Amino acid sequence: MSLITVGTMAFDAIETPFGKTDKIIGGSATYVAYAASNFVQPIQQISIVGYDFPQEEMDELKKRGVQLEGVEIVPDKKSFFWSGRYHIDMNTRDTLVTDLNVLADFNPKVPESYQGAEFLMLGNLMPKLQMSVIDQLTKRPKLIVMDTMNFWMETAMEDLLAVLKKVDVLLVNDGEARQLSGEFSLVKAARAIMNMGPRFLIIKKGEHGALLFHENHVFFAPALPLEDVFDPTGAGDTFAGGFIGHIAKTKDISFENMKTAIIVGSAMASFCVEKFGANRMKEITKEDIDARLEAFVQLVNFDIDLV
């Protein structure tokens, strides 16, 4: 009766206009877990790492209620490694290095103890692997949320379209929504993508917020205007983690509750960008989160008299 999260656990090396890191912990499933574990536990993680992934990191995740039975440890290979450099606007980046390492052989296995989970968060990963997890589940979760990226549209479109038919919520950014649909208008793009399978579509626009589409409804969540965006790495995964965390906590998959979940996701993402990697996510408390949610209420709340 819990949340399964699937994705990468990895090392990143990041350069931004504000600084530079050596290898630090990253990966889509890592960020999802750090965000979602503020709202729901246990989290049943499915991923793969190499011999070099630090035990302290595993221990920290366990302390946050993240079960690691589904995380394969390959004893003779290195963990997935990504390195990138952000441009001054922080919205665009160049990939410097992608070392697949263990990811090249990833064949996710759903442990027996994970069966029966109500919620499934498919982090950004090869669509075939996302499909494999869905296929292994003996009971379909109440809600399947899927993240993806432009790379899979270019290299594995057929597999991607097959997974889209199986999921309830798709998360993409605005450029990816346009690429996937062939429509420039996001309203038209949303309609086209919902015709591919998912009943709900979330279009992430980075510093410009996020849109939630469902049938003829649309909801908008802003990003919090910040003094500085220090490092956007993982912000999208953190957003997804906050979103699915709130849904799994409340067990309510209505459009109305998804609006709140998107605000929660935006709040979590606004923390993530304040420090390198997941560092800020490791610090924040329930009080920090509540104060940030209150800031979002203040940011968009207005009174209008339509009489």
Next chain:
Amino acid sequence: MSLITVGTMAFDAIETPFGKTDKIIGGSATYVAYAASNFVQPIQQISIVGYDFPQEEMDELKKRGVQLEGVEIVPDKKSFFWSGRYHIDMNTRDTLVTDLNVLADFNPKVPESYQGAEFLMLGNLMPKLQMSVIDQLTKRPKLIVMDTMNFWMETAMEDLLAVLKKVDVLLVNDGEARQLSGEFSLVKAARAIMNMGPRFLIIKKGEHGALLFHENHVFFAPALPLEDVFDPTGAGDTFAGGFIGHIAKTKDISFENMKTAIIVGSAMASFCVEKFGANRMKEITKEDIDARLEAFVQLVNFDIDLV
């Protein structure tokens, strides 16, 4: 006891990916008047036109409660003319022609009958002329709102800085806020600009909405996601007209009421872009406006339990 609006009344010729117009009616004061007159009348217009400005347009404005005593008609010159072409993203455009014509000699005069106005909307215009209107007023309005553009930052910065000291609310777009402040972060830019004079700052981000800053507060109003943006010309002026129209109607210059005013401005702008020029603004009814405002409530309204 009313609203003075200052700006251009002009001809525009517009090319977008969706079509092309011959000379149609445009100008910042025209758009402001069409938007604001839905909320407050009379509107006391200050502008300048040539012999070629159509009488039917003047008649239509009069019917909407726009007083034209302050609109100078130059019998031997043509009206200001601008022509531009929008790129596919509709956020950027090339100027093809700018014929100043009557605008070259514009020396705005505030008619005696306009004295005592409670609200002043300074549409985008040479800063010296905006200052001249402020100087002519025998009683300072309750609220002075000013629009401007990057061109004046490049050609008349000193004059612009002088006007900024005299106004309560400044409206600029995100690029202009960065240019004026020298700050990339909009939060930092806002702080720097409010130190230049205006207590309130509105940063317009086009399809990405608008931010209202005041002291340490920030409010965000989204743009309505539209199937198609047909022609963005005048959307910023229409936004300003809706904003000042709501303020002048309610006579409430609090930050809380400005939030609502920004939503009203966003709603009016969402109509403006649906057809060429001001055509859509001439059609809409109170029912259309109320329905659009309700759409904005739906767009951003969410429930959250912070207990």
